[in-house]
Amino acid sequence: MFIISFMDPTFTLRNYIRIYQRPVYIMVILNTFRLSVIVTFFALILGYPIAYLLSHTRKGVAQILMIFLVLPFWTSILVRMYAWMVILGRNGIINSLLLKLGVISTPIDLLFNTFSVIVGMVHFLLPFMVFPLYSVMNGIDKSLVMAAYNLGATPFKAFLKIFFPLSLAGVGAGLLITFILAVGFFITPALLGGRRDVVISMLIENQIHVQFNWAFASSLAFVLLIFTLIIFNISSRFLGIDRIWGGKL
Numbered sequence: 001m002f003i004i005s006f007m008d009p010t011f012t013l014r015n016y017i018r019i020y021q022r023p024v025y026i027m028v029i030l031n032t033f034r035l036s037v038i039v040t041f042f043a044l045i046l047g048y049p050i051a052y053l054l055s056h057t058r059k060g061v062a063q064i065l066m067i068f069l070v071l072p073f074w075t076s077i078l079v080r081m082y083a084w085m086v087i088l089g090r091n092g093i094i095n096s097l098l099l100k101l102g103v104i105s106t107p108i109d110l111l112f113n114t115f116s117v118i119v120g121m122v123h124f125l126l127p128f129m130v131f132p133l134y135s136v137m138n139g140i141d142k143s144l145v146m147a148a149y150n151l152g153a154t155p156f157k158a159f160l161k162i163f164f165p166l167s168l169a170g171v172g173a174g175l176l177i178t179f180i181l182a183v184g185f186f187i188t189p190a191l192l193g194g195r196r197d198v199v200i201s202m203l204i205e206n207q208i209h210v211q212f213n214w215a216f217a218s219s220l221a222f223v224l225l226i227f228t229l230i231i232f233n234i235s236s237r238f239l240g241i242d243r244i245w246g247g248k249l
Contacts, residue, residue, distance in 0.1 A: 005218035015219035025203070029223070032199040035114070035189070036182035039121045043129040043178050044171065046122065051133035051170070055140075069127055077124060081191045084120050085111060088192075116192040124188065125181055129174040136170030137163075176235045180228055200224050 008014055019025045050069070054062045072080065087093050090107040098104045110116060140163060148158035186201040193199075200220060207217035 001218040002222060004215050005222055006215075008215050015216045016223070018216065019219065019223060025220075028198055028200055028203050029227075031197070032183060032201075032224075033227070035117065035121075035197070035199060036179050036185075039118055039125060039182045040129075040175055040179045042118065042122050043125050044175060047126055047129035047133055047174060048171070050126075051130045051137050054130070054134050055137035069130060072123070073127070077187055078191075080124065081120055081188055084116065084123070084192060088116050088119070111192065112194045114193070114197055117189050117197050120188040120192045121182055121185055125178050128181060129178045132173035132177060133167065133170040136173070137167050140166045172235060176232060180232065183224065183228055 005015055006012065019029075054065055057065070085092075088110040089095070090109070090111070092110070094110060095104070095107040099107065144166075145158050145162050148162050149155075153161065184201055185199065186205065189197050189199045190202055190205075204217045204220050207213045207220065
């Protein structure tokens, strides 16, 4: 694919130059990263309390909760996205409930927009945020927090000064894994998104199956790969992600 990206049909840089010459492609790339950042943020907001709860409950309870967390993986992502279409549609469960309660007088648009894309992606990616967080949190020595209590720290201050800094390696890994997966998402934006929610994976699919332009699709894929590798390298340097795999503190 790397070789194909430079062929049209002979060696050329035209495919890469084309990306930066047309604003629409830049907008799609920026929209992809913007959407990935938003999804990663909400996954962290939801995933951190869940991982904290798992690390502070009894082993048996934690295992049961983990089963519920993993359970959606047993269902196809395509089926899950269609389920969200049923839930978020104008005649879906949420609109029907709000209409019955008198909260709204007409159905609101919850589907085929950025909101529905974020909901679907966060739903799928949440476990990928929770797993590294839980792995790190479960390895934190709880006696350190108890020592802070004995020294007069409040629960919030002990969490802020002791537990949270020790969990940052898990936060960094969760952010990185979730973000990289979100950048390459296709099914969710394609099914739940609108015209303003086009991402680079959809553009690549269009170039292959509609335009039959494998060379340009390959160049788009490698531009995405380069940006992702840059972000990975920066994140691993500043967030200490290597600690999870036994790196030095």
